[in-house]
Amino acid sequence: MKKIWQLFAGLFLILASTTFTACVDGEFDEPPINIPTVDFDRNTTIAELKASYTTLKLIEDDIIISGIVIANDESGNLYKKMEIQDETGGIELALDKTSLYNEYKLGQRIFVKCKGMYIGDYNKLIQLGYLYNGSIGRLPEAYISAHLYRDSLPGPEIQPELITLNDLNMARVSTLVTFENVRFAEIGELWAPQGVSATDRTMMDLSGKTMIVRTSSYANFASDTIPNGYGKITGVLSVFGTTWQLTIRDTDDIKDFSGTVPPPPGGGTGTFDDPYDVAYTIGHTGATAVWIEGYIVGVYETDINPFAPSFAAPFRTNSNIMIAATPEETNILNCVPVQLPSGAIRDALNLVTNEANKGKLVKVLGNLESYFSQPGVKGLTGYWLDGNGIIPVSGFFTEDFTTTLGQFTGKSVTGDQVWEWASFGGGCAKMSGYANSVNNVNEDWLISPQISLSGLTGVKMSFQEAINYITSINDLKVLISTNYDGTGDPNAATWTEVTGFTRSPGNSWTFVESGEVNLTAYEGQNIRIGFKYISSATAGATWEIGKVLLTSAK
Numbered sequence: 001m002k003k004i005w006q007l008f009a010g011l012f013l014i015l016a017s018t019t020f021t022a023c024v025d026g027e028f029d030e031p032p033i034n035i036p037t038v039d040f041d042r043n044t045t046i047a048e049l050k051a052s053y054t055t056l057k058l059i060e061d062d063i064i065i066s067g068i069v070i071a072n073d074e075s076g077n078l079y080k081k082m083e084i085q086d087e088t089g090g091i092e093l094a095l096d097k098t099s100l101y102n103e104y105k106l107g108q109r110i111f112v113k114c115k116g117m118y119i120g121d122y123n124k125l126i127q128l129g130y131l132y133n134g135s136i137g138r139l140p141e142a143y144i145s146a147h148l149y150r151d152s153l154p155g156p157e158i159q160p161e162l163i164t165l166n167d168l169n170m171a172r173v174s175t176l177v178t179f180e181n182v183r184f185a186e187i188g189e190l191w192a193p194q195g196v197s198a199t200d201r202t203m204m205d206l207s208g209k210t211m212i213v214r215t216s217s218y219a220n221f222a223s224d225t226i227p228n229g230y231g232k233i234t235g236v237l238s239v240f241g242t243t244w245q246l247t248i249r250d251t252d253d254i255k256d257f258s259g260t261v262p263p264p265p266g267g268g269t270g271t272f273d274d275p276y277d278v279a280y281t282i283g284h285t286g287a288t289a290v291w292i293e294g295y296i297v298g299v300y301e302t303d304i305n306p307f308a309p310s311f312a313a314p315f316r317t318n319s320n321i322m323i324a325a326t327p328e329e330t331n332i333l334n335c336v337p338v339q340l341p342s343g344a345i346r347d348a349l350n351l352v353t354n355e356a357n358k359g360k361l362v363k364v365l366g367n368l369e370s371y372f373s374q375p376g377v378k379g380l381t382g383y384w385l386d387g388n389g390i391i392p393v394s395g396f397f398t399e400d401f402t403t404t405l406g407q408f409t410g411k412s413v414t415g416d417q418v419w420e421w422a423s424f425g426g427g428c429a430k431m432s433g434y435a436n437s438v439n440n441v442n443e444d445w446l447i448s449p450q451i452s453l454s455g456l457t458g459v460k461m462s463f464q465e466a467i468n469y470i471t472s473i474n475d476l477k478v479l480i481s482t483n484y485d486g487t488g489d490p491n492a493a494t495w496t497e498v499t500g501f502t503r504s505p506g507n508s509w510t511f512v513e514s515g516e517v518n519l520t521a522y523e524g525q526n527i528r529i530g531f532k533y534i535s536s537a538t539a540g541a542t543w544e545i546g547k548v549l550l551t552s553a554k
Helices: 002-023 046-051 278-283 344-349
Strands: 064-071 081-085 090-096 109-113 118-122 125-132 135-137 148-151 176-184 198-205 210-216 231-240 243-247 290-301 308-310 320-324 335-339 361-371 374-385 388-390 397-399 409-414 420-422 428-432 442-447 460-468 476-481 526-535 542-551
Touching (some): 046 064, 064 090, 118 135, 125 231, 198 374, 210 231, 210 374, 278 335, 335 361, 344 374, 428 442, 428 526, 526 542
Parallel strands (some): 210 243
Antiparallel strands (some): 064 081, 081 090, 125 135, 176 198, 198 210, 231 243, 290 308, 320 335, 361 374, 374 388, 397 542, 460 542
């Protein structure tokens, strides 16, 4: 009986196997490809739509535009927006949705039914979107499918237009452009350091003209470094007020950088007798304590947001001027902004109280560094105008704090905070007891090396300082010692306080010149200069020390 059941079981398995195998088809049907198709056409070009714009409004007419996607949010450098372009121009679409690139890839043609959307501008950048708090905002995600329609699969991408920095105009805004033979002022720095939403970098051409390249800290290339040399940059042209900007889509837009930098145009050697001209200044950054010459043409007004250049009186801002190669210049790209420190230099050069200075040729002594997001001059210590000015005397001891604390040494007696280098004012030593959102108890000294005054007469000292959040000036002292050996607790030595010089008001980040401090009492001796900082749990000022200079008559 057992064998009979085994026989039936075997036959059942054979039949089951045969039946299953017979049902298997070796050929599988491929799933159908869903190709989106639009059965209507545009009735308006992008250029026509933008030309009709006057102010924020709801579009009530049956306007249909069409364009090819030239930029989306794939790299993270654009957020909840994309750019489309037709043969007449481009426009930005503000859409309240992330990962748009999954549907709207580069080269994808889309049609936009504009009726029911809003058209507006974000500081002169025209956008299609929706109403948000009385301004142009993003089209809600639920409405996107009723306004945006893909047509077919993505096709060839639009090729960028090759232009120069002389070709910038509103007709090219939101279109794809390429610049050749350009370089960056911030070589080796990150495209967009973390901690701020976006960072402006300065692109410049062979003639020294500049333009902002703006990068989001969320871009997947934000931590890449800016290349050296000249190369080719592609991106979407944009505008913010009066400032032209370029947005690159990813690192494929950065090509052919050679690694070598030919010298920019312009002339001069940076001396008083042979100052750098404006063209050279625009093409260089990093030089310190150099003379620059140009015509005073205007100011950056800082009482409005965003800051804006002004080339016509009356002027309202006295903390800067702009210089150019000609007195009639009104193109900000051809100008160099110059920061004016409070005191004699600002009093002599500013256009608020010296309107007649406009159009005059001026020389300034300072550091070439970025100012108002373009090549500028900061840290002024001298000027020359109408045959008069300030020409600093070169000293036998100088510390500029250009990149480090230099010859000075920090000595921490109490507390965790210490003297450190900062870039403000072209470089300075900085100390603050304020950290982790509270004031902290500190005693910290910034001390010079031993300085010999042997054989010198008429010794004088000057320095720059900026102080903010001051509660007592007695917490910030300048002292001289003849017996401190440079090691151990400075309090073990004898120090004499220096007085009678001009001090910062204590509520500003502006550097103030101390004026000359007489040190003739120490002639023939060896001295050390000490900047002594004190903070408590209730008072923690920030003290910044700029250039320290010792001069003598002999």
